[in-house]
Amino acid sequence: MSHFSDINLNKQLQNAVSDLELTKQTPIQEKTFSEILSGTDIVGIAQTGTGKTIAYCLPLLQELSYSDQKNPRILILVPTRELVVQVVETMESLTEYISCRIVGVYGGTNINTQKIKLQDGADVVVATPGRLYDLALCRALQLKGIKKLVIDEVDVMLDLGFRFQLINIFELLPERRQNIMFSATMTEEVDELISSFFSRSKRVQIALSGTPLDNISQIKYSVPNYYTKVNLLVHILRNKEELKKVLVFVSSKKIADRLFEALEEFFISDIAVIHSNKSQNYRFKSIKKYDEGTCRILIATDIIARGMDLDKISHVINFDTPIYPENYMHRIGRTGRAEEKGKSLLFYTEKEEKNKEFIEDLMNYKIPVSEIPEEVEITQQLTEEERKSNGKNFYRNVKKV
Template sequence: MASFQDFPISKQLQYALDDLGFTIPTPIQVQAFPVVASGKDVIGISQTGTGKTLAYMLPLLQNLSYSKQINPRILVLVPTRELVVQVVEEIEKFTKYQNVRTVGVFGGVNLNRHKEAVAQGADIIVATPGRLYDLVISRALQLKSVKKVVIDEVDVMLDLGFRFQLVNIFELLPERRQHIMFSATMTEEIDELIQDFFRGTTTISIASSGTPLDNITQYCYRVQNFYTKVNLLGHLLQDKNEYTKVLVFVDNKRNADRVFDALDGQFVNDVSVIHSNKTQNYRLRSIEEFEQGEHRILVTTDIMARGLDLDKISHVININTPAFAENYMHRIGRTGRAEQPGTSILMFTRKEIEAKEAIETLMDMQIEKLAFPEEVEISTQLLPSERTRIKERDNPHKRNEDEVGASFHEKKAKNQKTNKGGSYRRKVKEKYKKPKTKGDKNFNRRKKK
């Protein structure tokens, strides 16, 4: 199929695609459409940024007829709140000329609000597993009419500990249903889930998770420590013409705040930060401001590495080298989307060399190393994890572990006795050859006579 014009879809869907400017389908969209439309269980293995949402929604929407019933017929499960919001927005764009009711539910919002929303009726429910399970067990939502179940980014769901909710949701669904699962990686845990619930599956694999997108240029810098990385980051971001829309990945929430504090003083009103400690409204507002160009730089943890579709990100900068090589692939997949060029920059310390080499082994390529700029200051400030532990070699007040101190001495003879129990118990045991208990008082008394 050379274009979407060749897809057997309704005029309403075709008009929506034209409005969005979608003309040429991606490989995953081409291969997934006939299989999903046939009603078979599907497992799609494809990199992030290859158009998976449209790949599964286009055939589902084509076969979704108009209905006034309250209970949903399509269920889409995603791992994060931001993904729920994004998928709902995408579906609303695809159904611009159709009468399709889509409701998104996720944690961090009052449950009663979502109870009211689903009570109005929905054709498609997009949800995180935890919130969906809450709605089902509270009987605010019934799944008896669900015929199509989409599990997007399933590997992230399992990493976040959603297996319990997923299994319970599967057991509450009608027995006759179609499963559509998309993931960037395939793990043993995912395979177990497939074996338990899927039937006659068709696997569509476009590219392995270690295959980098051809339109992403990759560079790396060898850096002394964390705060020197921050200095290098600030130096690079000064070029506003080159670094037009930058996503900065940091390994944890505390370091994300540290990077934000440093950049916020240098680039006032041009930086935002999101991580799981931020409120839902703050996170959604930060993403919206970044997407609309109000902020040029967004600092985040791996919460943003999967699924979210942000347009025209010029650079992805990794402050830390991910411990798992595949996480690096998910991070850089935020740029170079929809055939657009993108650039990835990796910063690594001496301790992170092994992790960097694991990434290069996975990709089967070497990341081009750039010279560290001379004008960037080498910071002497260290994180607690970077500081060397001081060993007091010649401290006269610190004894060795095997050394016996002055307070340890031989016990006196009276204290060397072992506890053999009370004298009463010993005498009774000697006389009657066994301990005396309440149950044998009469027996012992008769024996004595």
């Protein structure tokens, strides 16, 4: 692993990197820096939390010269508003000693405000696909000067249904450009997009998607139902000394809200929830509180969490077992960053057992079992969904007899 001081960064970027206290490159940064700098089309595959944003920002800024032209030369597409904000913040930190105009645009806010920002000119535009396309169609943003296109978290983009918007955007861009894509997983959809539009791209993969980080310890709990999961979670979260900053993952927006209501009476201002149905202002405030440490527990869905760059998470709790085993890897990759120790807890019911087995097969690792503490109430109370599911199973068994 090489140091940032060993690579050929200009003095201004070296100073910014030093201010950020970045010393060693991560594997994805080391393997892609020279490739991006050389102008090669590249697809980087690396787990969440491996430094992908810095991996593309540094070489792009190294090559970016001063210009007073109004039209942007670098376009960075990301799937969520939160990720636009994170990438803009990273870019602004790296350009502390460089004259560089960076504009972030996303939906859910007044488009006229963004039009005014763009009128002043931009070197780099960071955008969600929908809002970018709207701005391009109304001619508030000219894309003819784009020399570098970055598509970050491309797997999440496709999960969110942005394929159509991406293809429309490609048609507005000049053919002669460098294409840089980053993804946490190589799904069939991602592979098909690359084959169709970026067939000459060089692929750089850092570790398999099923490779857990060595500094993350994992345990699992077999739990009979939702409300027992809640009781177990309350018991675990009461240990404030050990669980200093906790990210709780759930499978849906509905469960996120339901769990927040159940936990709020125990933890009051110590807990927040975010998902795509929450207003932008609410989401930003929740993330800020969590990031600054005034809120210890954050409940999040998989997709929205992929747009966040959060540090010093002590524990990731998988309240639901994800259907796709790769999502488990993204979840637990939120803890144990920057060589710190992290811990992952997995709750699974009988219905989720197969999903748990798929995760263990992917990792080639059996997660150690932990018993539910005696003081945790194992309740027979079921959610409406669990009652319906049990009824269907009972009916199937009767038919078999």
